[in-house]
Every structure is written in C-alpha cells, then in structure tokens.
Amino acid sequence: MTNTPISKEEIMAIYPKIAEIIADALPCEVEKVKLDASLIDDLGAQSIDFLDIVFRLERAFKVKIPRGKLVADARGDLSEAEFEERGVVSAAGLARLKSFLNEVPDERFPSPVKVADIPRLFTTETFCKIVIRQQRAAAPATPPAA
C-alpha cells in the first residue's frame, strides 16, 4: 500500500492545509505557497523553517516525520556510496532522486547536484507527499479479504 503511487487527488486533498502551515511558518501569504513553489528559492525558507514546518505537520496530521532522514528517504535502497561521492550525487543517485522528487521539473536539478543542496529542490508538493507517505505508513494494514 505504501508503495502505491501518490495520486493528484490525494495531494490536492491536503494541499490547502499544508499551504496554510507553510505560510504560517515562514511567514508569507498563503497565496504564494503554490504547489510547485521551491521552499528555499521561491519562498525564502531557511533550515530552521524546515524544522518548524516538519513539527507543525507532525502536530497537524498526527504523523511522525523522520527528521534528518528526508534525504535518506530520497536515497531509497541505494547505499550512501552508490548515491553520492564526496557530497555530489552520482548518476544512479540522480536517477533515484528524480524519481523520488518527480514533482520537481528536470530544469530545477542543477548539474551536478550536491547532497547539501537537495532540500533546495523541495517544493510544497514534496511536503504533501511526505505527509501522505507517513499517513500510509501509520495506517493499520488492511486485512486480507475473507
């Protein structure tokens, strides 16, 4: 269930609440928190804002978001050595990253991508997906049909 692709409907269902949370945290007008807005480049977020937003999302959606592991999640099943070398994302890592952040247009990925710059790619939609993944992970498993 947790590997099922996240639908646009699921995203749009929580987007208004997430936009409100991001707007309150930064702070900025909620109208500026577009679904495809980069939190750092478009909305001026700093690292403390990411922490703030994550804690607000946890409280609002009653989920646990693994702080400090957002980048690790992006790495998926690749080892650290496969994903990056000396702080620069490898070709395999970039493919994995683009799949994980499929809401981010290709042109937003710099070349090369530095691991430290990955949060720069995060958009409002990225946070919608993080919440949905955590909601799914926390949901009780559906019993098999009788």
Place this chain on the structure above:
Amino acid sequence: MSGHFRAFSFVDRITSLRDGSRVEGCYVIPAGLSAFPPCLAAEAVGQIAAWAAMKDAGFLRRPVAGLAGRVDLLGEALPGRVLELVADIESLDEEAISYRGTATMGGAPIIRLQDCVGPMIPVVDLDDPDALRNRFALLSAMGVPAGGFPGLPPLPFHRIGGEPAVSVRAAFAVPASAPFFPDHFPRRPVFPGSLLMQACLELAAALVAEVPPPARGEWRLQSVLNMKLREFIPPGKELLLEANLKQCTANSLTLALDARSGDEVVGGARLLAGSGETQ
C-alpha cells in the same frame, strides 16, 4: 573568575530525570537582583531541557534556541525566591529536541512554554563537553551554590521611527562584550535568544502603552507566539527591532515583532496582549 556556569546559567540543581522524558530542577534567583525578567524564567526552562538533551546525547550535541510555539507570561519571578523548573521532552533525536515546560514559584505559575523546538548542534562548536558532563554530574548530585548570576547589563534600544499606537522601530546594538557571553557560549559567544525576546517585549510594551486602554483594566502582555530565531547573533551586531500592531479588539491586541540585521530577518514572533479583565 570565569563566567562559565555563572553569568548566564539558570539551573542550580536537577532533582529528577525520568527516562529522558521529564526533567525537574530548581534555580534560586539571587536576592540582590532588582528584577528577574520573564525571558530569564523561560531561559531557565530551556536550559533544564537542554541538560536532559545533552545527557541523552552523551554531551556530544546540545540544543540551541530555535522555535517557541507559545510562551505564556503568567506571573512575576521575584529575586530571592526559588524557581521550580519542569520540562517534558516530547521528542529528541540528532537533529532537534521538542519540549514543553513550566517555571513556577511556590507552586504559582510564572511562565509556560509549549511547542518548543531546539536544533541540536555539536557541543564542541560551543563548549567543552567534559566541562558540561562534570557540571551535569554536580547539578544532579548536590547541586551548585546559588547566586552566580550577576544580573543583566542594560540592553537599551533607541526609537528611530514608527507611528504612535500603530508601530515602532528601534535600533538595538547587541553589546560587544557582556558578562553573559563567556557562559553563552565559551567557545562561541552568541547573544541569547531569550534576551532578544526580552528586548522585543520591552519594545512591544512601549507600543502597547500608546494604545488607548481597554474599557476595563489595562493592557497586559500575555503570550509570545511562534517565536523563531533564524541565526546566531554575535556580539556587537546592530539590529533593527520592529513592533507592529496587527489587530485590536475590545479586549485583545496582536502585535508582530521582527528583528532584522540589514535585509535579513534574524528573529520574529507574535505577541498577544489582553486586558487585565481577561487574565
């Protein structure tokens, strides 16, 4: 004498540390002080939470001030009295601590903190891990003698603009040197976020004093909301503080507070003031 553990330390004894989830302790406010501002009571709660976090992290990482979702100003802390400190650790990992806590005096609430988050950073950047470990052992055993805090130096701001009863702008120069810097922190002096909060509260109080009083009672600063510190403020930094009245009803005021360094916002919060009647 070194100011380490004296000039800006507000925990005299840790009386209980349960499973890393609740820490309790106390601090005796030196009797010779003329006042003990609410920001320092908040600082004391933050410090006792920090001790619990540092213990859990093996004194390799420590939290610094970052976010406070809500700080309720509930009473006056009096010199010569004991502040009872409690912090409940809600979560703690390599990156951050979240906690809530209270300071009381003879059981009466002085300050209440909720939804606080402190980023965890390497201790060695700020302090000596062994000194902290030894201090924690002392605090947890018999405690330390009271009276180390010498009081705060004047932290004046100079009003430079604004509109009466609507907004106020002020220049604020962080001291280039002050007794609290060797304690906060020995390896990297940083202007305490709690003192920035105090400067903002004083600016807000000046603005609130210009607003026509409520029908009954008088305006009283009640709560600081969504306080956020965005960066370390070094000694000598020139800041611009701004308070703006955002909302005014019959019995409440909402203000926005900002601290800037040039174009950069280094800190901010909202402040609620209410009529004495609603307390």
